[in-house]
Every structure is written in C-alpha cells, then in structure tokens.
Amino acid sequence: MKSDPGFYDYWPYHQRPQIQWPNGAKLAFWVAPNIEFYELQPPANPYRKAWPQPAPAVPGYSIRDYGNRVGHVRQMALLEKYGVRGSVSLSTALCEHHPEIIAMCAERNWEFFSHGIYNTRYTYGMSDEQERDMIRDSIETIHRHTGQKCAGYLAPALSHSERTLDHFAEVGSELFGDEAGFYTCDLFHDDQPTPIRLRNGKRFVSVPYSLEMNDTIAYVVNKVEPRRYGQMLKDNFDRLYLEGAESGTVMCIPTHNYQVSCPHRLRAFEEALEYITGHPDVWVTTGREIAEYYLQHYFDVARTDIASKQVQAGFDNTGAKTEAQGHA
Template sequence: MKLDTGHYDYWPYRGRPKIRWPGGARVAFWVAPNIEFYELTPPANPARAAWPHPSPAVPGYSIRDYGNRVGHMRQMTLLDKYGIRGSISLSTALCTHHPEIIQMCRERDWEFFSHGIYNTRYTYGMSEAQERAMVLESMETIERHTGRRPAGYLAPALSHSEHTLDLFAELGGLYTCDLFHDDQPTPLRVRGGQRFVSVPYSLELNDTIAYVVNKIEPRRYGQMIKDSFDRLYEEGAESGTVMCIPTHNYQVSCPHRLKAFEDALAYITSHPDVWITTGREIAEHYLAHHHDQALADINAKNGGR
C-alpha cells in the first residue's frame, strides 16, 4: 500500500525561503492553453471510455473541433492584446492535423510542452515501455515541428502511471504540471536523480473544471480568477507565488464566455510586479536560483531525509 506519490515530502508553506522572481515580481503569471486533438472513434481503453455516449460521439468531437477552428483564433487574439505568450499543453497529433496552428504559435514565441499525442488515448493500461515510447514520440514531434525540445509535461487527459514523472525526467524534461499540491514550484524526487520540478497548474481555475464539472457561470469564473490573483499577489510580496490559468479553446473562447476571461486578464496585467511568463521560464528560473536552497530547507525540516 502506498500512502503518497513518493515524489515530494511535506513542506509547510509558511517559513520557506523566499522566491525572487525577475524584476522583483510578486507573482509569476502564466496561461496554459490546452490545444488538443480528439479522435471521433479512438482505440478502446480498458480503464476509461473516451466519450460519455455511444459512438459516433459527434457532439463531443465537434465542439472540440470548434476549439481548433474558431476558439483558438479568439484566444490567441486576446492573449496578444494583453502581451501574454501562451504555454501550450499540446496534443502533438495537432502538428500533423493542424500545422497552421503550430505556425501561428511559433510566430508569437509561445511555449510548447507535451500533453501526449491524442487526448483520447490514455496512459492507463500501458506498460512502462509503451508509456516511455509515447512520451518520447510526443517530445520528438514537438522538437521536429518547433525546433525546440519541450521542457514540460502534462499527461494526456490527466492519465498517469506510477512511472510518468520518472520517464519524462529521464528523457530530458525539466518540469511537470501533473501535481496540484502547491502555489509555488517545488523540487521533485525522481528515480533517476535528475533535478526536476513541479510548476503550479491550477485545476480550480481550469476552465473545463469550472464550466463542466462545477457548473460555474462565466461571470463567476472571471471573479474566481481575480480573487485567486488578489490572494497570490498579496502573499507573493513575502514569498513569491505562481498563478496559472489553464484554458481550452472550446471552453473559454465560446462567445458568451470570452468577456469574463478578458476582464480577468485586463485586471491581472494592470498590476505592477507581475512577471508575465511561460511554464518553461518559471522552471528554468527556479532551477537556476531556488531549487537547491528549497531542497536543503525541505531536507532540514524533514529530519535530513
């Protein structure tokens, strides 16, 4: 029986060494658009059905297609307006199916990190060798189409195995978004001993969780984003915090939802001392300036483990 993931130790928020972001910023702020590709009739997975209704799942498939046809353009225009470079959680099949989207993001110097190949194919039931091959293929596809190997990973449809983080670290990754345990980056323990970190990625502010799971109306979602920022901005003056808004182009970019999202972005970017950045830049800064001090503090507070 396992009591926890084994990747990190308990580390109380109060009393940690302060994170100092570039320019003296209180908050490192990033937006993570999930740009995904879903198959209409994917291979069956023994642990999870891809769609909640019988095949062909035309409603679910077509609204996601709407995201890549229409919603992406809306969100990209909005992020351009507020000087935000997206950090794309990418289903790498998009490189084949919609290379024009990849090109538009490259032109804007957006980050690409791996979200697997298809968002309708899960890690559940894979052998370690199969998962390694999937992760490696996704990384090599991004590098081939963008010229840069991805630094980050988010498991497809949040499907994990006990080996997911170990495999990505072994293949040269720097950070994961697959843990939702903190408002600051934290060092992680992986079996190969690589220096590897968790970068905060908020499920609570994820638009799919807000709209589909929690049934929150757009105006309330926008206010949640502002309230989260206010708290992290206040605490960040003393500690250095991270705020992430994970989005999906078929959710936040629907016409009736976009205004609330824009109001929240306008509010956040109107504040001084906010580092508008990417997941990679957060991970690289943390690894270069704070990782070792944080790890020493964790070990000291846990009896030198």
C-alpha cells in the first residue's frame, strides 16, 4: 500500500536553497481564473454526480452561465485595472461554446492552461488511453484557438488519477516537445515551486495553487462572508510576503467568474488586489512564467538538495529506506 502519492520527496521548508524572483521580488503573485463549461445533462459517471439535484439542474447550470455571460467581463476589467494577467484554468470546450471569451483573454495576453474539456466530465473511471485522449484533446484545442503551447494542468473538477501528471507531461512532450506540459496545479503541498518525479524523467514542476484561497472553497464549502474572504487574502499575502524576504514564495488566488464576480463579493476581491499589488517587491506574473523561471534557475539546485537530504535521512533516490536504515 502506497504511503504517499510518490510524485515528490519530503523536503522541509527549513534550510532549503534560497529563491529570489526577478528584480529581487519576495513573492510571485498570480491569479488563476477558472473559466469553465458545465453541461446541463452530462454523461453519468458512476463515481461522482455532476449535480446534487436531479437533471435538469437548472439552478447550478444557470449560475455558471451567469459567470460566463456577466462575471467574466467584470473580473477581467478588475484584473486589468491592477495589472494582473490571468492564467486561465480552462474547460477547453469553452473555445467552441464561447470563443468571444477566449478572444478577450488572448487580446490581453493571458495564459491558458488545461482544466480538461468539461468540468462535468471527470477522470474517475477513465482508462489510461481515455485520460490521455482527453488531455491531448484539451492541449490541441488550446493551441488551435490561441496559438499557445499549453504548459500547465489542473484536472477537471480536481478529479485526478495516479497517472494524470505522467499523461500530461508525456502528451505535452509528444505534441510540442519541452515547450508544453511542464507544470501542475494539482498538488497542494507547498508554498514554493517544487520538482516533481515522473516516469519519463521530464523536468516538471508543481506551482502552488491554493485551495484555501480558492473562492469556491471559501464561499461554498467554508461559508465565508465576502468581507472575511478579502481579509483572508490579505492575511495570506502578509505571511508569504514576510517569509519571502528570506526565500521567494508564491501566492495564487484561484477564482471562478460565478463566485468572486458577483456584485456583493467584488469589492472584497478588489480591495485584496489593491493591497497586494500596492506592495513593492511583488512579481505579478502567470503560472507559466513562475514555472519557467523556476525550471531555469532553481530546479536543478532543488533536486540536488533534495537528493542530499534524502541520503542523510537514509532514503534512496526512489524515496524508499535504504537497506541499512530499513533494518535499523
């Protein structure tokens, strides 16, 4: 029985090699708008229901439609006001359903990364071939509609198999070489980027994407009020900014255009954006740019440090205890 996912080693925050972001920034800040498409009556999945009520689930469908009709433009204008280019976690079916949204984002040089095809079709129960086909379709769709070679992945509705990261890295490499498929948002284990172990050995990194700062988790799961959510964003920033003076940290705000963009919630989000971008030494960037910078400047240093600490702790390069330690 596996004791952990196997993608990364235990690597304590304390005494890691220091990270310094461009221009000496303490913190890399990015916003990940989840721009999704939900089907009113999706194919049934035996592992998870798409809607809590019987189909047709008009309330759930229509509020998400509100996000794409109204909320997206509202959020886009706000991010533009504060100089933030979105990194879009994209349900790639949106390219066909709402190409005007894709065009607006592309005009502003936003990043697009894959969030699957529909957010009502899950990885659960898929064969390896089916998951690879879904990932390939999403990457090819992004490239066809935007010209971007998709670099990042977040599994649809956070549904994830043991091979998701392997499939994404491999399909990206098959399509576009090392220009695609090199970071994930599906691991929530750190406040700094970290190297990820894959079966094909590709240089691959996890970029922090926070569930705690995710507006859907805050509003729907934790029942947080808008004013409190805005303060949570500021508090989260303050801690990461403080620690970033020693070694660069990452803050992500994952949003949904049918959550944070509702009129009664927008002010709290704007105040948080104004607060964060008003600080010096903040690199306002995208998920791809964080991953690229880390891969170029810190990935090899990190892997060397991890390997050294694993040896000191008595583990081999697979994360297993060495024979001597195992019989201690």
